[in-house]
Amino acid sequence: MAYFTDDNFESIDFTDQSLPNGEYENCHFSNCIFNGCDLSEIAFSNSDFENCDLSNAQLKGTAFRDARFSHCKLLGLSFEICNPFLLAISFTNCLLDYSSFNQLSIKNTCFVGCQLQEVDFTEADLSGANFKEANLYKTIFENTQLQDADFRTAVHFSIDPSRNAVKGARFSKENLMGLVDKFQIIVE
Numbered sequence: 001m002a003y004f005t006d007d008n009f010e011s012i013d014f015t016d017q018s019l020p021n022g023e024y025e026n027c028h029f030s031n032c033i034f035n036g037c038d039l040s041e042i043a044f045s046n047s048d049f050e051n052c053d054l055s056n057a058q059l060k061g062t063a064f065r066d067a068r069f070s071h072c073k074l075l076g077l078s079f080e081i082c083n084p085f086l087l088a089i090s091f092t093n094c095l096l097d098y099s100s101f102n103q104l105s106i107k108n109t110c111f112v113g114c115q116l117q118e119v120d121f122t123e124a125d126l127s128g129a130n131f132k133e134a135n136l137y138k139t140i141f142e143n144t145q146l147q148d149a150d151f152r153t154a155v156h157f158s159i160d161p162s163r164n165a166v167k168g169a170r171f172s173k174e175n176l177m178g179l180v181d182k183f184q185i186i187v188e
Contacts, residue, residue: 043083064089080104101126131157136178151175 002022013033023043034054043063048070055075063083070092079089080102087106093113100120108128117137125145132150136157141164148168151157157178159166171178 063087068092069094074099151178154178 002020003025004020004022004027005025007024007027009027009029009032011031014037015033015035018037019034019039019042021042023045024047025045027044027047028050029048029052030050032049032052034052034057036056036058037054038058039054039062040058040060041062043065044067045063045065047066048068049072050070051072052069053073054077055073057077059078060081061083063085065086066088068090072091072094074091074094074096075098077096077099080100082104084104087104088109089106090110091112091114092110094111095115096111096119097115097117098119099116101124102120103123105125106129107125108130109126110130110132111134112130112132113134114131115135116139117135119136119139121144122140122142123144126149127145127147129146129149131154132152134154136154139157141157141159144164146159146164146166146169148170149166150170151159152170152172152175154175157175159178
């Protein structure tokens with residue numbers, strides 16, 4: 001297995017040449033295309049992805065240990081099949097539509113400025129997560145741990161407090177409808 005450390009990968013289309021299987025530590029990926037690529041069993045530790053397209057990539061056993069994504073396109077990813085050992089990820093201004101985090105423990109994860117339409121967080125542990133300025137249209141929260149999560153500037157979410165753990169979660173007065181819409185009441 002190959003080992004890469006402190007390497008920069010810039011403007012590479014990995015759909016033409018596949019990313020070598022191995023471990024990537026302290027690496028930076030900028031403007032790279034991984035669309036539909038098989039990233040299974042590859043380990044990324046303390047690595048950054050900036051302006052990359054990882055849509056529909058295969059993530060079976062992929063390790064993301066302190067991986068940071070900024071301005072990336074991550075459509076349709078199944079994060080629940082990643083290696084859960086030391087899983088730590090953060091997202092800033094990313095497109096994550098149709099992705100799934102089903103049953104993952106990703107406490108304190110940042111989804112700042114992200115679009116998360118129709119994302120599945122069923123039975124995930126998102127305690128302490130930050131959804132600052134996130135668009136959560138049709139995102140699924142079912143038996144999800146949301147204690148101390150921050151939704152104050154999030155929009156278009158629908159969370160049933162009777163089916164999710166929301167103790168200590170923060171909401172603004174302006175977005176409280178996302179907590180009561182299941183009751184079909186009118187708040188003016």
